[in-house]
Amino acid sequence: MTICYADGRFTEIEKASLPLSDLAFQRGVGVFETIRIYDGHPMAMTNHLQRLADSARGCRIALPLAIEEMKKIIREGAVRYSKNGRARPFITGGDILDREKGFTSPRFFVFFEPLDAPSQSSYMQGVALHPVDAARPMPSIKSINYLGSYLPLTDDPGALEILYCPDGHITESSHSNAFMVTGGKIITAPLDRVLGGTMRNMAIEIARDEGFTVLERCPLVRELPECAEFFITGSVKEILPVVRIGNNRIGTGKPGPVSAHLRKTYLQNLERWLE
């Protein structure tokens, strides 16, 4: 069951709704976050909410309440409704677009939901991505605008997500950050090209702690045939191996040791980031 926080209180999702006047519906004006909850504890909640505030500011949406207030709501919901699941806070554009001040009447919702995590076999066998020669729109903002990410998947029904590769530079996938392992190094796009994923940053921290060299530059499509491993990161999927990108088999076609080691280390060190 999904519980949500709406209009200042917790309720079942079926009992809350969005006014049709809200610009999230009318014009796609909305930002959100997905926060993983482990045993009642939100993971890296402060970072997520700071990014939510940054996304809102980047769209000129006013902050509907202080980050500390959001934290209280998410902590309460995490304990009561979603001990192992996810919390997704949303800020909408509300009903008003003021040309000078931006979106001044935002609405705030949080969904407390089951996980919808990748299957165990996804981790054992790896997943596929579908490359597209395009950039994610407004990459520094986590907005609700995912419409463009669905259609290309009809060309590759076996792919989990599309992988944005503008001009052959791999930036991120539609819902995740992307990492290549090649020449003994781990490579991922720099923060000015992608959303600064919370899991991305934790994965880099773990990798460096474990002695890996991590380079922040875009992996190249032309490096795919020779690379050893590829993986994507996200709050729910954690660290997920990729074994095919378009027609490129990655490495041996099976998940490699680096992503498995990083995920294992992450899961052993969860408490570093739990709140």
Added chain:
Amino acid sequence: MTICYADGRFTEIEKASLPLSDLAFQRGVGVFETIRIYDGHPMAMTNHLQRLADSARGCRIALPLAIEEMKKIIREGAVRYSKNGRARPFITGGDILDREKGFTSPRFFVFFEPLDAPSQSSYMQGVALHPVDAARPMPSIKSINYLGSYLPLTDDPGALEILYCPDGHITESSHSNAFMVTGGKIITAPLDRVLGGTMRNMAIEIARDEGFTVLERCPLVRELPECAEFFITGSVKEILPVVRIGNNRIGTGKPGPVSAHLRKTYLQNLERWLE
């Protein structure tokens, strides 16, 4: 007052709402149209609804009801609630994304609203546009995703809309089609680069009937300093003169005779397209 058609009946907009589970809210999955209503008659309704169906198909959203059914609803609403105004039908992604079949549970809404038309002085003095070196995402689809069109306007608060100019090729503005008058000819982007605006197509038809040569190629940013006129078209704004684009003054800096003539001819011939 805005009346809407929702859940199979006409109601006040405040009494209807969108379930929070709808992917229009969660993921920006939705398409819409804006149909001008003149004295109870919808303008070019068949073309608009065909385009709505095309947009839905382009996003893999199932059609929630037949076009003829939509027409009945809009005709009734036009007469009862919005004799001079606009009807905006929306199709949402609904609650289900089926990887094979697409969005199979769409919702259908229509808003019957006052016009929100440009002021008389906008037609007398012309408006400004703010050029951006980017393409409109998914140009053949009229989706709800307008988020990226608001932020650039903060750089030019006097501009009405942004003007998409990828690589110096002028395609369309965020809410309108764009036309340049230069060397005695009227130039506008071809249909494979832009949304096929209903008003765009009527403007081309009128212009050709009136003896103008209309070329369907992208006007170029480098042609702006020398062009005679520029105008944008849309169902509500009809044909609206543009006198400044970024730092470029257009022509004399005042609306020119071609756009005024086309708009006058359009208004004299409305009944050709009223339904």
